[in-house]
Amino acid sequence: MGAIMLQGTGSDVGKSVLVAGLCRALVRRGYRVRPFKPQNMSNNAAVTTDGGEIGRAQALQAIACGVPLHTDMNPVLLKPQADRTSQLIVHGQVRGTLGSGNYRAARGQLLGAVLESYARLKAQCDIGVVEGAGSPAEINLRAGDIANMGFARAANVPVILVGDIDRGGVIAAVVGTRAVIDPEDAAMIRGFLINKFRGDPSLFEDGYAQIESLSGWRGMGVVPWLDAVARLPSEDAVVLDRRSFSADAPLVIACPVLPRISNFDDLDPLKLEPTVDLRMIGPGQPIPAEAALVILPGSKATIADMRAMVAQQWDIDIRAHHRRGGAVLGICGGYQMLGKTISDPDGVEGPAGAIEGLGLLDVNTVLSGAKTLEAVRGRALDAAFDGYEMHMGRTDGPDCAQPFALLDGQPDGAISRDGRVMGSYVHGLLASTALRDALLRRLGGQSAGEDYDHSVEDALDEIATLLEIHADIDAMIALATG
Numbered sequence: 001m002g003a004i005m006l007q008g009t010g011s012d013v014g015k016s017v018l019v020a021g022l023c024r025a026l027v028r029r030g031y032r033v034r035p036f037k038p039q040n041m042s043n044n045a046a047v048t049t050d051g052g053e054i055g056r057a058q059a060l061q062a063i064a065c066g067v068p069l070h071t072d073m074n075p076v077l078l079k080p081q082a083d084r085t086s087q088l089i090v091h092g093q094v095r096g097t098l099g100s101g102n103y104r105a106a107r108g109q110l111l112g113a114v115l116e117s118y119a120r121l122k123a124q125c126d127i128g129v130v131e132g133a134g135s136p137a138e139i140n141l142r143a144g145d146i147a148n149m150g151f152a153r154a155a156n157v158p159v160i161l162v163g164d165i166d167r168g169g170v171i172a173a174v175v176g177t178r179a180v181i182d183p184e185d186a187a188m189i190r191g192f193l194i195n196k197f198r199g200d201p202s203l204f205e206d207g208y209a210q211i212e213s214l215s216g217w218r219g220m221g222v223v224p225w226l227d228a229v230a231r232l233p234s235e236d237a238v239v240l241d242r243r244s245f246s247a248d249a250p251l252v253i254a255c256p257v258l259p260r261i262s263n264f265d266d267l268d269p270l271k272l273e274p275t276v277d278l279r280m281i282g283p284g285q286p287i288p289a290e291a292a293l294v295i296l297p298g299s300k301a302t303i304a305d306m307r308a309m310v311a312q313q314w315d316i317d318i319r320a321h322h323r324r325g326g327a328v329l330g331i332c333g334g335y336q337m338l339g340k341t342i343s344d345p346d347g348v349e350g351p352a353g354a355i356e357g358l359g360l361l362d363v364n365t366v367l368s369g370a371k372t373l374e375a376v377r378g379r380a381l382d383a384a385f386d387g388y389e390m391h392m393g394r395t396d397g398p399d400c401a402q403p404f405a406l407l408d409g410q411p412d413g414a415i416s417r418d419g420r421v422m423g424s425y426v427h428g429l430l431a432s433t434a435l436r437d438a439l440l441r442r443l444g445g446q447s448a449g450e451d452y453d454h455s456v457e458d459a460l461d462e463i464a465t466l467l468e469i470h471a472d473i474d475a476m477i478a479l480a481t482g
Contacts, residue, residue, distance in 0.1 A: 052092015296334025335423030363397030
């Protein structure tokens with residue numbers, strides 16, 4: 001097996017998408033390819049075929065490779081629960097909760113688990129495409145690192161450094177990385193890629209040559225701004241700050257962005273609907289009175305997010321929305337918030353305690369027990385769907401007598417007596433064209449009928465094609481297999 005690793009000059013430079021696009025390009029050339037990310041930090045995750053969970057980006061990269069999702073693709077996953085604590089997932093399973101200080105001390109011990117997963121993947125493919133996390137220029141984090149150069153050197157994987165020209169200062173970002181990192185780390189970097197270029201690339205020829213001269217690294221291409229990225233599942237919460245409203249769309253759907261929001265890629269299929277104006281509502285903004293539907297997505301810390309909802313007075317807005325005849329859909333943690341109470345007696349998601357929910361569903365939730373991680377299929381609103389469950393706790397109450405969905409005949413979720421408040425533990429519901437259409441029809445609209453999975457596949461192909469044009473994939477293959 002050969003391998004190549006993409007690291008970045010910083011976070012959000014586009015590494016995840018470039019890895020996915022490169023995976024698809026290599027598959028189209030006939031290689032067996034696997035994605036790998038030693039350590040990820042994200043509250044957007046996906047359930048794997050071996051009964052665990054990995055970051056959403058690695059799930060997308062597995063789709064790009066045309067292979068089933070597996071926990072070895074992302075052996076260490078951190079899911080932030082509070083400002084200084086994260087749930088630690090190792091090989092797809094919860095290992096405990098770590099604070100920022102003790103994780104820095106513990107992460108070096110996780111390198112063995114990372115290398116075990118990497119070794120298993122090596123046996124399955126011709127080329128592995130590895131994604132770093134953050135940046136190797138964060139030299140304050142270098143000791144015990146398993147995400148960037150710590151892994152690259154332990155596994156002897158050559159690195160290409162990705163710089164984001166859209167944010168500005170890309171020459172300094174690439175050359176500055178060379179200046180601050182350890183010389184032995186710098187020797188692992190064999191080239192650089194410039195990402196997110198807008199306009200005429202010939203205007204950057206001098207800058208590109210200067211980076212080559214000052215860094216001593218070979219340029220591997222200038223990748224244009226990839227419009228197709230908008231059709232891919234969201235991974236990082238940073239994208240939620242880039243709200244864009246479709247002013248001409250008649251059907252307003254609002255989603256409050258809570259501090260520990262998770263798996264908000266559940267909403268991505270709504271981007272395919274030209275009649276939907278999906279609004280991500282940030283702090284200080286009211287829930288729009290004209291909304292036909294409010295969606296409460298998942299949460300990594302449901303009680304803490306419920307407190308945040310009250311602090312933002314979104315609880316008042318949502319109850320008023322319901323009194324006006326509006327609909328509400330809660331998914332996973334959002335479903336739990338719709339009930340009367342949420343209790344965490346064992347401190348599963350933070351300090352032990354309880355809180356009142358919105359009270360729009362006559363149900364109560366207790367957070368306890370093992371984490372449910374499984375792919376499911378079923379029917380809801382008379383439409384079939386495939387999805388997955390990823391939650392801790394149990395929700396019960398009178399409204400569960402009218403379940404939202406049936407999963408292989410077993411009830412899931414609840415619907416209020418008036419039929420306008422719905423909750424479910426299933427993620428991925430809206431990827432079903434039939435279910436999306438059924439939901440929009442309840443709101444007075446209808447789906448355009450576009451298949452979400454096909455849209456993702458088309459976007460990956462489009463990105464792979466552009467990489468073939470603008471990046472030196474032959475040189476990357478030579479590095480990986482040389």
